[in-house]
Amino acid sequence: MTGVLRPGHAQLRVLNIDEAARFYRDVMGLVETGRDAQGRVYLKCWDEHDHNSLILREADHAGIDFIGFKVLNEATLDQLERDVRAFGLETERLPAGELLETGERVRFRLPTGHLFEIYAQKAQVGNGLPNVNPPPWAPDADRGMAPTRLDHCLLYGPNVTANKKLFVDVLGFHLVERILGPAEAGEPEIGLFLSCSHKTHDIAFVEYPEPGKLHHLSFRMPTWERVLRAGDIMGMNKVPIDIGPTRHGVTRGETIYAWDPSGNRFETFAGGYEPYPDSRTITWTFDGFPHGLDFPQGKLHESFLTVVT
Structure with a gap:
């Protein structure tokens, strides 16, 4: 890399x-x-x-x-x-x-x-494991939901097409998936999933009239089972949940979305596939996007589309 x-x-x-x-x-x-x-x-x-x-x-x-x-x-x-x-x-x-x-x-x-x-x-402070003969996990790996890393973010704002040009042509990202708008609007790209690695996305953007908005920060969980465990912890601590547990069609990720005490949305995320820079971009049409968001239900959750900070 x-x-x-x-x-x-x-x-x-x-x-x-x-x-x-x-x-x-x-x-x-x-x-x-x-x-x-x-x-x-x-x-x-x-x-x-x-x-x-x-x-x-x-x-x-x-x-x-x-x-x-x-x-x-x-x-x-x-x-x-x-x-x-x-x-x-x-x-x-x-x-x-x-x-x-x-x-x-x-x-x-x-x-x-x-x-x-x-x-x-x-500065590198390490993960609590030695660099010689380490065990597979550290004591902190079982505290709370215990995500392994900050995985990606989804940001809302205007002119996502210009963002795509910057990230692809200047910063070296590749467009992994995209969402098209309605046909009557000329089907512009309204959602972009961009990667600088072989993850399904390291950053994503959705077209929105107000600039500089946060949709969510996503935290990587090692397995679907750990996402479900995170859901149990949310329930035990009365954390308000937005969507999930469910699977996205977009990225194939397994997910729960919820809000922190200030109203910032976060995601616990696992799964997905591993694209490479020569992989073809996957396109979701506007009428197909309900399954892109929530594949089992095929539902556009209003809060997911409208609530940002």
């Missing part, structure tokens, strides 16, 4: 920092790795090696501040910054240490209004 490697971190706005930290640490099962002078809380999934993948910031309204992806090295970071500028977007360099244990970041605003950043360096 070269270029852009994977989702690295997301900063969420939450309404009560202590309540949110308790939720993501004790119910979700993430590992708290630090707090900074701004009052932000840093967490990671148990099987992630880098210092953080989720940052919480207290604010008066929920949503996402920015999403960051890790790139191969500093030379890649410099080249991609030049390429993004050539594409026509302004960039900003954030100094090393502005996020705990994280190197310089290059930030720019996507056509959909989201702040997106890339970086090459983040």
Whole structure:
């Protein structure tokens, strides 16, 4: 793998920092790795090696501040910054240490209004397992829902077609699946599932009139059974569920969607297939998308389509 490697971190706005930290640490099962002078809380999934993948910031309204992806090295970071500028977007360099244990970041605003950043360096704190003769899981692997990593995000905003051009032509992603709009509207692409790896998606975008909106952050579960276990934990802790347990047609993923205490939607996700850059893009028509969303029921859930932060 070269270029852009994977989702690295997301900063969420939450309404009560202590309540949110308790939720993501004790119910979700993430590992708290630090707090900074701004009052932000840093967490990671148990099987992630880098210092953080989720940052919480207290604010008066929920949503996402920015999403960051890790790139191969500093030379890649410099080249991609030049390429993004050539594409026509302004960039900003954030100094090393502005996020705990994280190197310089290059930030720019996507056509959909989201702040997106890339970086090459983040301190590795490990996953609690030794590097010689390790067992298959660490003690934190059974605390709470215990996802293994931050898997992807779905963002809502206008002009997703321009996002596709940026991610494919400049950042090196490939379009794995897409959703078309209704025929009477000319069937424009209204949903894009993009990958920089061989996952079904590392980031996705859906056309929406308001810029910069978060639909969900997704956390990887190792098996369908662990998704169902996460559902049990949601029930035990009275976590409000949006959809699931069910399977998507899009990506073939197995899923439950729910809301954190601030109203940010999150997903526990397993399964999916493994596309490669030469795989053909899968297309979902507007009339076929109900099964793309919820394959068993073939249902368009209104909350899924309308509730964002």
